[in-house]
Each structure stands twice: as C-alpha cells, then as structure tokens.
Amino acid sequence: QVxxxxxxxxxxxxxxxxxxxxxxxxxxxxxxxxxxxxIRQPAGKGLEWIGRIYTSGSTNYNPSLKSRVxxxxxxxxxxxxxxxxxxxxxxxxVYYCARMTTVTGWFDPWGQGTLVTVSS
Amino acid sequence: xxxxxxxxxxxxxxxxERATLSCRASQSVSSNLAWYQQKPGQAPRLLIxxxxxxxxxxxxxxxxxxxxxxxxxTISSLQSEDFAVYYCQQxxxxxxxxxxxxxxxxxx
Numbered sequence: 001q002v003x004x005x006x007x008x009x010x011x012x013x014x015x016x017x018x019x020x021x022x023x024x025x026x027x028x029x030x031x032x033x034x035x036x037x038x039i040r041q042p043a044g045k046g047l048e049w050i051g052r053i054y055t056s057g058s059t060n061y062n063p064s065l066k067s068r069v070x071x072x073x074x075x076x077x078x079x080x081x082x083x084x085x086x087x088x089x090x091x092x093x094v095y096y097c098a099r100m101t102t103v104t105g106w107f108d109p110w111g112q113g114t115l116v117t118v119s120s
Numbered sequence: 121x122x123x124x125x126x127x128x129x130x131x132x133x134x135x136x137e138r139a140t141l142s143c144r145a146s147q148s149v150s151s152n153l154a155w156y157q158q159k160p161g162q163a164p165r166l167l168i169x170x171x172x173x174x175x176x177x178x179x180x181x182x183x184x185x186x187x188x189x190x191x192x193x194t195i196s197s198l199q200s201e202d203f204a205v206y207y208c209q210q211x212x213x214x215x216x217x218x219x220x221x222x223x224x225x226x227x228x
Contacts, residue, residue, distance in 0.1 A: 045221075046207065046219055046220065046221045046222050047164065047207060047209070047219040048219070049216050049217040049218070049219070052214075060214060060215075062216040063121075063215065063216060064216070096163055096164075104169065104211065105152060105154070105209075105210075105211020105212075105214060105217060106154035106166055106169045106209065106211060107154075107156075107164075107166065107209070108166040108175065109166075110163035110164055110165075111163060112162070112163055113163050
C-alpha cells in the first residue's frame with residue numbers, strides 16, 4: 001500500500017525558509033485522482049492544514065499561511081515538497097504529509113511526521 | 121473558516137466501558153466529517169469518514185453518527201489500545217479544512 005515519508009532539516013533559523021519533502025512509495029504520485037497535502041501540529045496542540053497539490057501542479061493553501069507557503073511536486077521523483085518562508089518560533093511543529101482523493105476530503109494515509117524547530 | 125469544537129477536552133473511562141466523544145461545527149458541514157485517532161509519537165489514523173463510515177480495518181466497536189453541526193464518536197467496550205487523542209475534521213469547505221482541538225481519552 002502507499003506510504004509517505006517526510007524528510008528535511010529539523011532545525012531552521014528564524015526568518016529563514018523551512019523546506020520539507022514527502023516521498024511517496026508503493027504507488028505512483030501521478031496515478032489516480034489524489035491531492036497531496038501538508039498538515040502541521042505544534043507540540044501538545046491540534047492539527048492545522050497547510051495546503052495541497054494535485055499532480056498537475058494546481059495548489060490550494062490555507063489562507064492563514066498562503067502568503068508564506070509554496071507546495072510543489074516532482075513526479076519524476078515521486079515526491080512533493082513544502083516551503084514555508086519567514087519562519088518564526090510559532091512555526092515549530094511536527095509536519096505531516098498526507099494523501100486525499102479529489103472527490104473526498106479526509107486524509108489517509110499520513111506520513112510519520114517530522115519535527116521542525118525554529119530557533120537561532 | 122469553519123470552527124470545530126470538541127468536548128470534553130479529556131474523558132476518563134474504564135476499560136470495557138463505553139466512551140462518547142462530541143464534535144460541533146460552527147456551521148453545517150452536512151456529513152462531511154472524519155474522525156482520527158492519534159497515539160503519542162504517531163501520526164493520526166483515519167477511523168471514520170462520511171460521519172459514520174468506518175475506514176478499512178477499523179474495528180466495529182468504533183461508530184460515528186450525526187450530521188449538520190453535531191457529531192458523535194462512540195467507542196463501545198474500550199480496549200487498552202483505544203486510549204489516545206481523537207480529532208474530528210470537516211471537509212465540507214476546503215478553504216480551509218479544519219480540525220477540532222482534540223479529546224484525550226484516558227484510563228480511569
């Protein structure tokens with residue numbers, strides 16, 4: 001079955017850009033009708049949807065983060081990526097990637113998550 | 121933005137008993153609601169979608185109900201592995217998708 005795995009730096013300095021990649025295995029990122037999403041969770045807190053991308057490159061972002069977020073896809077590598085600019089300590093969180101179909105809205109499966117800490 | 125409110129924040133229940141978790145939406149989300157279970161150090165796992173349909177492999181002791189703005193997740197006869205944090209999520213409006221703040225189900 002499809003599995004997702006996040007990767008990227010665990011420490012980012014304030015004002016810099018957070019960059020993460022999600023690698024999809026067990027299936028092609030281009031097959032089927034799926035959106036690929038990023039979701040984050042600050043320690044001890046709830047979940048926040050960041051945005052999604054379709055394999056065509058079409059994106060949708062959470063309005064609260066839209067000015068700082070870019071999600072892209074590399075179908076040749078079966079990966080999609082997240083960039084979050086001008087980070088502050090408030091962006092410290094576990095970042096998850098997840099899949100959803102284009103006709104539904106729930107997230108399944110999820111990657112295991114990766115902790116990103118924003119600190120100097 | 122649709123605000124999802126879960127109650128209670130913490131629920132203490134004994135193994136073998138029934139647990140009832142609530143989720144309320146700030147406006148109608150029809151039946152476009154999902155429930156997730158999250159254990160410490162793990163990613164959320166999909167339990168229920170469409171307010172009442174169990175995801176693949178989810179035991180029958182998990183059931184969901186509701187529509188519009190009021191939803192319930194019921195876990196009958198709690199097992200030790202069921203103690204976790206549970207989140208609801210609306211997908212009626214993707215601008216943006218939103219989650220509740222979670223209910224922690226703990227052993228009494």
